Every structure is written in structure tokens, then in C-alpha cells.
């Protein structure tokens with residue numbers, strides 16, 4: 001059987017974009033106290049016991065080496081009203097953290113107030129993920145925010161979730 005691909009990179013991207021996801025910002029704090037933050041929709045749950053999660057970071061990300069050197073990372077699951085924050089951390093920039101409000105977790109990782117949920121994790125594994133590096137972490141500290149509409153990403157753009165007709169409010 002031939003393993004020749006029947007799709008182009010563009011077609012693959014478009015097809016993968018059919019998978020609707022939430023949006024997170026993964027943060028960390030280096031040993032030199034530099035704050036890191038990257039918008040990621042590759043976040044996923046892995047295991048409940050032990051509690052493990054993953055995200056994958058592009059080998060082209062400026063912060064990749066710094067994340068690889070950190071023992072901890074935090075996951076912020078974004079609400080629909082945090083689109084500006086998502087945009088800000090989706091661009092390489094020297095002033096990502098200017099005028100951004102955040103709290104600091106026990107790991108010193110920045111956490112965004114207003115997120116739907118936040119997890120502080122210690123990094124368990126790095127795996128080769130082709131043009132990405134897969135980070136697997138074990139969560140040990142969690143904070144859940146007030147129920148609110150989640151920020152969604154689908155086919156290359158943000159989406160709003162329409163609550164089911166039977167739901168009167170979020171949560």
C-alpha cells in the first residue's frame with residue numbers, strides 16, 4: 001500500500017481546523033523571572049489519575065527554549081470576553097506583559113483573573129511532535145472561575161458558543 005499523502009499542507013490545515021477547540025494561554029516564569037505566555041489551542045486533557053494535561057508548542061515559537069527550561073507551566077482556559085488577551089499572546093512581542101493584569105500562582109506562573117479554569121502543572125515530559133514539541137504536565141493546583149461563555153476556535157477564527165435552548169445560564 002502506498003503511503004503517499006493525498007493532501008497538501010493547506011488541505012491538512014483546513015481539515016484539522018474542522019476540529020473545534022477552546023483557547024488557552026499557557027504561561028510560565030523562567031529562573032530569571034522572565035514571564036512567558038503563548039496562546040494555545042493544542043491543550044488537551046490526558047489523564048485523571050494522575051492528573052495530566054498536554055499542549056504542543058511550535059519549534060518556531062520564540063519562547064520554546066525558555067518553556068523547555070521551566071519546571072512548571074500554567075494553563076488558563078479563556079472565556080469569550082478574553083479575546084483581546086488571546087490575540088495579545090498569539091503574537092511574538094517584547095511587550096506582551098505591558099498593562100496586563102494577572103495573579104501569580106504558587107509556581108510563580110502568571111494566571112489571568114477571569115479565566116474559566118487555571119491549572120498549575122509541573123512539567124513531566126517533553127516529546128518530539130514533528131514541527132512542535134509536546135509538553136506533558138502534571139497538574140497539582142487548580143482554580144475554577146465563575147461559569148461564563150468559553151472562547152472557541154474553529155476553522156481559523158474565534159467562535160462564540162450558543163448555549164443550548166434549555167440552558168438558562170452558563171455552568
Ligand SMILES: Cc1cc2nc3c(=O)[nH]c(=O)nc-3n(C[C@H](O)[C@H](O)[C@H](O)COP(=O)(O)O)c2cc1C
Nearest residue numbers: 039040041042056057058061062063089090091092
Ligand atoms: C487560537 C490560537 C491558538 C494557537 N495555538 C497554538 C498552539 O497550540 N501551539 C503553538 O505553538 N502556537 C499556537 N498559536 C500561535 C502562537 O500563539 C503564536 O505563534 C505566538 O506568537 C507564539 O509566541 P512566541 O513566538 O512569543 O513564543 C495559536 C494562535 C492562536 C490565535
